[in-house]
Amino acid sequence: MKYVSTRGDAPVLEFGDALLTGLALDGGLYVPAELPRFTEAQLRGWRDRPYAEVATGVLADLLAPTIDETELAALVERAYAGFDHPDVVPLRPLGEDGWLLELFHGPTLSFKDVALQLVGRLFERQLARSGRTVTIVGATSGDTGSAAIEAMRDREGIELVMLHPSGRVSEIQRLQMTTVDSPNITNVAVEGTFDDCQDLVKALFADRALRDEVGLAAVNSINIARVLAQSVYYVTSALALGAPDRRVAFTVPTGNFGNVYSGHLSRERGLPIERLTVATNRNDILARFLLHGEMRIEGVEPSLSPAMDIQVSSNFERLLWEVLDRDGAAVGEARAEFRSSGRLPVSDVVLDRVRAGFGGDRRTDEQILATIADVHDRHGVVIDPHTAVGVGVGVDRELGGDADVAHVMLACAHPAKFGPTVERAIGRPPELPPRLAELEHRPERYLTVADDLDTIREIVRSQSS
Ligand SMILES: *Cc1c(COP(=O)(O)O)cnc(C)c1O
DSSP, X not given: OEEEETTSOSOOXXXXXXXXXXSOTTSOOEEEXXXXXXXXXXXXXXXXXXXXXXXXXXXXXXXXXXXOHHHHHHHHHHHHHTSSSTTSSOEEEOGGGOEEEEOOOSTTSBTHHHHHHHHHHHHHHHHHHHTOOEEEEEEOSSHHHHHHHHHHTTOTTEEEEEEEETTOSOHHHHHHHHTOOOTTEEEEEEESOHHHHHHHHHHHHHOHHHHHHHTEEOOSTTSHHHHHHHHHHHHHHHHHTTTTSSEEEEEEEOSSSHHHHHHHHHXXXXXXXXXXXXXXXXXXXXXXXXXXXXXXXXXXXXXXXXXXXXXXXXXXXXXXXXXXXXOHHHHHHHHHHHHHHSBOOOOHHHHHHHHHHEEEEEOOHHHHHHHHHHHHHHHOXXXXXXXXXXXXXXXXXXXXXXXXXXXXXXXXXXXXXXXXHHHHHHSSOOOOOHHHHGGGGSOOOOEEEESOHHHXXXXXXXXXX
């Protein structure tokens, strides 16, 4: 499969190069040039098959010819062997409310593992083939950091420098990152906010000389490989609930629009998805857009679901490209206007096309706490605050709807990662799974530095040499 940039002005790449490039040179994001459709026979053949086998089938055409199907099957098998549930991403019934799709059974207990456990292996394989090395630099407000560290630790050809805002990630999230004892991992606590960390990363990427010198690479969700890997669990869950003979609606807790866009890809390939509902917290730019038709930026406010505290959802550009009929210049103009005026210019035609595929709504912090308590009371299930955003929106919109449509709500993190919030809602802390309980006794390794570009640049340089 070839990959093209959403701005239309960067080299067309095979999968392996799109994987290592991340952001396209014209500032756009890579997208598959075509989307091979699932055949009915394929979908039926994947029913009741193990997750790794379906993942190989779903991804094979998209990763060829970089990786052939036999090699892909081996990589996928290893990526998901470390998940602590035989189904990898099990479905849990929530009575008449629908189904929870539990995406938090990987090593760091958030859905980021589903993509990154595979992406880490793809990176290592691709670097070995090309004889290259990379330095991955990222900023995290919590879940991405630990998932990336766990995916990249001890891998050949990869150095990883992860920035987090000092004192502003939860203790469990910090321990998950800083107790990993691996020579290719460097944790940096920056005296500043998450936005300061992101600005530092952007400034490093803007430094062309450094980019070439250390082979800078990114593993945030602008990387197309992550989006592709996430498209698999839409297929497995829909098949488990009766597809292709039954339609399925998904409600997706959303920040950067990566997860829900992955669902859209599977729908475009022919999976019978009735609806994709974008659930946001108080940082509701996408919900306001889908409800009222206007995309206007406001400041980011901290919420009880911090992984979704985002206003500019980078992956939305991939959908924009599609609804603007793949006109890269138009995408670039719309983005530039959004940046300068704070409003995305969209015609009614474009808006109708987006709304035909996506619904949306928002949840306040009070509603998040109420949903955690309600799901615990009615179903005896403890959910995390991100999942609660999706369940709150999903139940509100889908309950009492078409009985022929199955309703799936994505559970994106284990509740133990957000203990204090869960305790506020249900009066007791969530149980700590063994993977988290053992962290407290391990030594931590991290540097604490000022919010200063030169200092960070020196750290990146010294790690890569
Ligand atoms: C990353 C994350 C999200 C947001 O996902 P996007 O792909 O950015 O929309 C939601 N919940 C949790 C727990 C996350 O870690």
